[in-house]
Amino acid sequence: MMKKHLVMAVVPFLAFGCGDDLVDADGDGIADGVREPDTVTVVTPANPKGTVSGQVLSTDLRPLTEVTVEMTIGSSAEPVSTVSDAKGNFTYKNVPAGSHVLLTFSKAGYATLRATAQVPSSAGNVPINNGNASFGPITLARLDGTLNFLVVTPQGRPAAGARATLEATPAGAISNGDESSSMVSSVVVEATANEQGLLTFTGIPSASELARLRNGNGEYRLWVSPIDANGDGVPETGGYVNTYYGAEVVANSTTRLISLPYSRPQNVPLSIESSNVASLRGGGADFHPLRNLVRVGEPIHLFFNQPIQQGSLSVLMTGENAAELLPVTTNVANGGYSATINPGGAIADGKEYNIDVRAVSAEGGSMYSRTGYFFTGDASAVRQMSIVESKYEEVSAVGTPGADQLNSGERVFLSFNHPITRPSNVSGHVYAHVNWDIGGTTPGVIGDYAGEVGHPTGFPLVEEEPIIPPRTGTRQELPAFLIIKSGYTTRWVFTYFGSNLIPSTSFANFEIVVKFSALPSRSINGTYENYMGQPLVLDLAKTGLVQLPALAASP
Structure with a gap:
C-alpha cells in the first residue's frame, strides 16, 4: 500500500x-x-516530424512497381518525388507534422490519381513525433480500353467531323476501392468522328475495370458538341450528353448509335419567335399598332424557332386596301434562323400595310404561314389628321332619274390621311354633318334638319375597314391575298338621308364636317384615336364629293 x-x-x-x-x-x-x-519524463518535441506512406496496386490488387509518387507539402511550389518498390510500397520521412500533403500517383499506361491527407501532429493533446499519414492501398486503372460510338445527323447521315469528349470516372480508388472525398481520379479524352460518323476513344479504362472501381457504377460521361459544318457560327445540329455505366457496357459491348438532335427542339412546328412586326409572331402575336410599327427605310426582322430552308421564304405585301402587290426584297441569314424583309420605296409614312409570310423548316419540313399587318411612322411624331377624300356610291343606273345625284339612302365614304379607330370603350359613333340645306321647314336655312351643320344629330360615321379593294370602277376588284382586319382604317362611311337631293353640279362645293369635338356632349365615353394612340378631339372637314359609278351587272 x-x-x-x-x-x-x-x-x-x-x-x-x-x-x-x-x-x-x-x-x-x-x-x-x-x-x-x-x-518517466515527457519532453515536448520542438519540431515534430512524421511520415507519409502507402501502397499502390492495380485494380486486380497486384502491386504496381515504379509508380511515380510526387508529394507537395502545403503551399510549396516544389514537389518531391519517389517511386514505389516491387511490392508497390513508398515512404516519405521527416515530413513536418501537421502538414497537408498532396500526392500524385502516375505510371505510363495507367490512370493518374491525386489524393490529400494531413500528417498527424499529436495524440490527444500530447504532441508526437513519427505520426504517419497512410495512403492506400491506392488502385490505378490500366488505360488499355477502347469505346466506340456511331454518330448520325438528324437527317440520318454520318456526322463526319463531330467532336466529342469522354470522361471515365473514377479511374482509381483509395482504401480498398472505397472512394475518398479527398481523392480525384478521372480520365478525359477527345475524339473526332470519321467519314462514317465513327467516334473511337482509346487510352481509357476498360469497362470491366471501371465497373470494379465503384461496385458496377463506374461511368463514362460523353459529350458530343453541336456541329457547325459551314462555320457560320450557327450549329446545324444540337449537342448530345449521356452517361454509360461500366457494368452496362460490359453486359452490352456493341457500338452505340447516337442520333444527334436538331439544333432546336423539333416537337413544335416552325414558328416566328420574335419580330418587330408583332402580328407575324406565332403563339405570341400582338396586334397593337405600336407593336407593329416600322419606320420608313427600316427592314422587317423575323427570327424563327428553327432554321428555314433557303429559298422557301415567300413574302407578299399590299397597302391597306389589298388592291395590288408591292415590291419587297428578302434576305435569309444566320443559317436560316433569321430573315429581313425590305419594303424599300414601296411604303410611305403614316400608312397601314398588309403582309403575308410563308416559310418551310429545314428541320422536318413543317410550314409556317401567317398574315399580319404593320403601320409606318415614328411613335414620337404627332399626327395631324385630315380628310383626304369623300366619295359617294351611286346606286342608280346610268340614264335613270336618280343618276348623277346624291339620293337619300346612298352611302358616302370618307378617307382619312392616317388610320383611326373607335376604341371599345366608345359606346356610340361620331356624327358627320353637311354644310348644306338638305331639308327642314325653311328653305335655305342650315341647321334645322338632322345631319346639317348646327344640328345636334348627324349621320353616324361607321368604320368600313376594307378586306377587299374599295371599288373605283363599275366592277369589284379582288384582293391580292386574303387579309385580316386590324381594327384601324382610313376608310369610314355614313348613309345620307336628306330630303333634298344633291345634284352633281353642287358636288364641288358640298362640305362634310366630322364633329369629333361633339363626342362629350353626347355622353359617349372615350374618344376616337389615330393609330399612334393620339385622341381625335378636333372637327375635320372636307369640301367636294366624287361619284363612284354604279356597279355593272355580273356577266
Missing part, C-alpha cells in the same frame, strides 16, 4: 519540456537516461 501511495505522489511531478538538462536525442518523446516507468 505504501508503494502505491508513493507512485501516486510521483505522477503529478511529470515534467513537460522543463529545463535545459532534459535531452531526447532519439526523438522518442522520453528524456534520455530515464529507465524507471514510474519516473
Whole structure:
C-alpha cells in the first residue's frame, strides 16, 4: 500500500519540456537516461516530424512497381518525388507534422490519381513525433480500353467531323476501392468522328475495370458538341450528353448509335419567335399598332424557332386596301434562323400595310404561314389628321332619274390621311354633318334638319375597314391575298338621308364636317384615336364629293 501511495505522489511531478538538462536525442518523446516507468519524463518535441506512406496496386490488387509518387507539402511550389518498390510500397520521412500533403500517383499506361491527407501532429493533446499519414492501398486503372460510338445527323447521315469528349470516372480508388472525398481520379479524352460518323476513344479504362472501381457504377460521361459544318457560327445540329455505366457496357459491348438532335427542339412546328412586326409572331402575336410599327427605310426582322430552308421564304405585301402587290426584297441569314424583309420605296409614312409570310423548316419540313399587318411612322411624331377624300356610291343606273345625284339612302365614304379607330370603350359613333340645306321647314336655312351643320344629330360615321379593294370602277376588284382586319382604317362611311337631293353640279362645293369635338356632349365615353394612340378631339372637314359609278351587272 505504501508503494502505491508513493507512485501516486510521483505522477503529478511529470515534467513537460522543463529545463535545459532534459535531452531526447532519439526523438522518442522520453528524456534520455530515464529507465524507471514510474519516473518517466515527457519532453515536448520542438519540431515534430512524421511520415507519409502507402501502397499502390492495380485494380486486380497486384502491386504496381515504379509508380511515380510526387508529394507537395502545403503551399510549396516544389514537389518531391519517389517511386514505389516491387511490392508497390513508398515512404516519405521527416515530413513536418501537421502538414497537408498532396500526392500524385502516375505510371505510363495507367490512370493518374491525386489524393490529400494531413500528417498527424499529436495524440490527444500530447504532441508526437513519427505520426504517419497512410495512403492506400491506392488502385490505378490500366488505360488499355477502347469505346466506340456511331454518330448520325438528324437527317440520318454520318456526322463526319463531330467532336466529342469522354470522361471515365473514377479511374482509381483509395482504401480498398472505397472512394475518398479527398481523392480525384478521372480520365478525359477527345475524339473526332470519321467519314462514317465513327467516334473511337482509346487510352481509357476498360469497362470491366471501371465497373470494379465503384461496385458496377463506374461511368463514362460523353459529350458530343453541336456541329457547325459551314462555320457560320450557327450549329446545324444540337449537342448530345449521356452517361454509360461500366457494368452496362460490359453486359452490352456493341457500338452505340447516337442520333444527334436538331439544333432546336423539333416537337413544335416552325414558328416566328420574335419580330418587330408583332402580328407575324406565332403563339405570341400582338396586334397593337405600336407593336407593329416600322419606320420608313427600316427592314422587317423575323427570327424563327428553327432554321428555314433557303429559298422557301415567300413574302407578299399590299397597302391597306389589298388592291395590288408591292415590291419587297428578302434576305435569309444566320443559317436560316433569321430573315429581313425590305419594303424599300414601296411604303410611305403614316400608312397601314398588309403582309403575308410563308416559310418551310429545314428541320422536318413543317410550314409556317401567317398574315399580319404593320403601320409606318415614328411613335414620337404627332399626327395631324385630315380628310383626304369623300366619295359617294351611286346606286342608280346610268340614264335613270336618280343618276348623277346624291339620293337619300346612298352611302358616302370618307378617307382619312392616317388610320383611326373607335376604341371599345366608345359606346356610340361620331356624327358627320353637311354644310348644306338638305331639308327642314325653311328653305335655305342650315341647321334645322338632322345631319346639317348646327344640328345636334348627324349621320353616324361607321368604320368600313376594307378586306377587299374599295371599288373605283363599275366592277369589284379582288384582293391580292386574303387579309385580316386590324381594327384601324382610313376608310369610314355614313348613309345620307336628306330630303333634298344633291345634284352633281353642287358636288364641288358640298362640305362634310366630322364633329369629333361633339363626342362629350353626347355622353359617349372615350374618344376616337389615330393609330399612334393620339385622341381625335378636333372637327375635320372636307369640301367636294366624287361619284363612284354604279356597279355593272355580273356577266
